[in-house]
Amino acid sequence: MNRKKPNTRIQQKNTATILEAALEVFSQFGFRGSTLDQISEAAGMSKPNLLYYFPSKEAIHATLLEELMETWLDPLHKLNADGEPRAEILDYVRRKLQMSRDFPRESRLFANEILQGAPRIGGAIQGELKDLVDEKSKVIEGWIEEGKIARVNPRHLLFSIWSLTQHYADFDVQVRMVLGGEHVDPFPDAEAFLDTLFTRLLDAHTA
Template sequence: MTTARPRTRIQQKNTSAIMEAALDVFSQYGFRGATLDQIAQAAGLSKPNLLYYFPSKEAIHVELLSGLMDTWLDPLRDLDADGDPVTELLAYVTRKLEMSRDLPRESRLFANDILQGAPTIHDGLSQELKPLVDEKAKVIQGWIEAGKIAPVDPYHLMFSIWSLTQHYADFDVQVRTVLGPDVTDPHKGAQEYLTQLFTKLLKP
């Protein structure tokens, strides 16, 4: 059995450059519209050099989305069944909105794959996302049955949180156009609105 050699510093640097460039290109053009030439140019590498690290566009895309799945699920994993229900759910809303602000390219990358039928992350959705959502839906249902929050459908509650937070990343241009140039950070207003909205919705 052979052990893979650790990457050299230059290999690590080039791999990081490729990942960063691919994130830009894929989030802007989608998988189908992106090309290896675009990624190589954005990474400051030749195409043959890029292919030394990744054999195909598909391999780069899979690498990006595989790493993204854990990032996307971490806030939901942090939902504490023993915590105060409203506090826990509002913290989840806040984390998702912060991700929308801080990781807009990642959000669009994820959304693009979903819109194409999830060809890259379908296994992650079924094997990682669904079991976690089922687990947290039971937690929310338990809070409802204990009278700690208002009766809501746990799954549609999570869908609402996802759509109302990720909108600010996936439709950033639309949001900023509608709000106008005086609003430099739409997330502050979004945080206040969503806190008010979900507090009223969840209040028993």
């Protein structure tokens, strides 16, 4: 990616403005449905000015995905092998749900990339993400062998957490329509439900 490194405060501000506008556009229309004209209009700057900072739509998209990966992986990094297993997993569920509340556009950006076959982020998924999932799966397997939580497939446990929490970002419109409208906040009830669901799933005495 050949992007000019922003040096001045104005350049840094303009770069941030472009990325914010691009996040809004990409999260609505996906990579294929988005154009540089849409991004420059959303950023409130001319297309030639935008191209000073980023040479292409692909470069903007790649930068957003690179920045997103660190944020995306952080909740799983915090899963502590020395903590109480059920509390650690439930806290992870809550962190992922909070991400859906706080970063819905980023979630949709990630989902769109995956649906296209992860052409720009596949390396990170097969590398950094897979390595982290392997590491934390071993932690969960250790808890299972110690009898601290029910016997579950660690990777599919993580998949289920991702799907159940990210649903509230990726399908936000559907969730709110079904619940009664845009004014409805689904997250308090979602957190209570998921706490109950995973508490029962992980209870070694009832599994």
